Amino acid sequence: MRRQGLFVILMTFAGLVFLYAPIVTMMVLSFNSSRLVTVWGGFSLHWYRELLNNEALLDGAWLSIEIAALSATAAVVLGTLAGFVLSRFGAFRGKVAMAGMVSAPLVMPEVITGLSLLLLFVAMEELIGWPAGRGITTLVLSHATFCMAYVAIVVQSRLAQMDGVLEEAALDLGARPWRAFLDVTLPMLAPALISGWLLAFTLSFDDLVISSFVSGPGSSTLPMLIFSKVRLGVSPDVNALATIMITIVAACVFLYAWRASTRLGRRKSGAAGTQPSGA
Template identity: 55%
Template sequence: MKRLSFSNVMLWAGLAFIYLPMVILVIYSFNGSRLVTVWGGWSVKWYVGLLDNTQLMSAVARSLEIALYTAISAVILGTLAAFVLTRITHFKGRTLFGGLVTAPLVMPEVITGLSLLLLFVLMAQLFGWPAQRGLSTIWIAHTTFCSAYVAVVVSSRLRELDMSIEEAAMDLGARPWKVFFLITVPMIAPSLAAGAMMSFALSLDDLVLASFVSGPGSTTLPMEIFSAVRLGVKPEINAVASLILLAVSFATFLAWFFSQRAEEKRKKALQQAMDETTGKATSLQAEKA
């Protein structure tokens, strides 16, 4: 019998530590009892009851809307910042600009949220906007926070690109904006997708920033769950969390499936090109002989 090594034991222990609570959460979402600590048999009534819980479902829809807008705006701003940091190497204040871009990564969210709150209050006093804090202020706060992550991911990809392709396109007469959209963007598309998914997840999960910059009628899902958990875990929360886990797992599976198909197509195309090259070399040798 093959003995388990220390690395395998630690691997399985780590996986159990991460995923076992999620499995327990999904199981208890089918608990028929209203008390979380008491098992009352299998039931799906909490999933059905979500349709009548307008407050919780409104928070879910609100969080998804903010996360979608945040992902789009963070990718745009983060990509522009990454392009400036990697392609414009010499300009005054470059070090300061790089520090400002990456500052949200190391700054505590409490400080960031308090700073944004004071900013919005001052803007409301000076310009009359925002009249009240809500979805727009949460979106701005999340975009400020997530753009730093996108900038780091995209800049690492831009540094690995071969600039000779872009230079060749510009030598052939292509304008810089056309080179960027037709050559650079397709080559950094995986990093853009990764930044968008990261921003979506961070926005959907954020509690601290949203607590500072939210207002009446703009409660997000983390805020709703946090306020409800303080009074005790409700079965509806387990059901919502299980549905989110299902959606994330399904999206992850689709990303893996399409990436595998793309990799297989790339390998087939590479093998076909190698076969054609070998066939041509063989035919040339035969002709010479």
């Protein structure tokens, strides 16, 4: 660890205040019994009760969970294959194109992705009659596509840390490639697959723009419902919803960070001296 300059420390704390002030404000306001942002009417769980009685919002939340789970699962399968192929198969025809297509969704403006997928689904329905109409199917296909990019990146970075010696050993001992993948590569990839799935789940669950293009009547996801509510102005039950969602995410993220940190500490104390500093 290096000594930190005063400027760096001040800027970091200012940055963190900037990141968290709005979130904390929203969380505090979710317990405000007054509808007004500026009047503290006393502590109350009123908006949470309101939220639990809002059938439309709960249906939307359930639909979003369903879509996110399906999309994340598909994205993990596809993203793992893509990541594995790109980092373990050496050179092959179309590798550059595939690498480009895997990473492009990370920066592609969402309005373009949404529009292009919708036009694809409309054309497919005309040509082959599938997917019929727009709804859960089109939402899952779209979300799986942009989420697989993130999973592929996570998997690739994990594979880059593993040097492949164990896989080679398995192959030398006569395992078929498929067995070596299932018995050796996949267990070592497991942490990356879990974080990839969670990342894909949250990205799908939070998506508004792409979903708005490819969803149909009766398949309004939670972000779409929130957006139409928020467009009409501040509504305190959205504060309550945001507080619940952020608390869940924060718990998961810090649990993960804590586990990763203790693992790192253990490895370091177990192999003192062999671990290059800063690795």
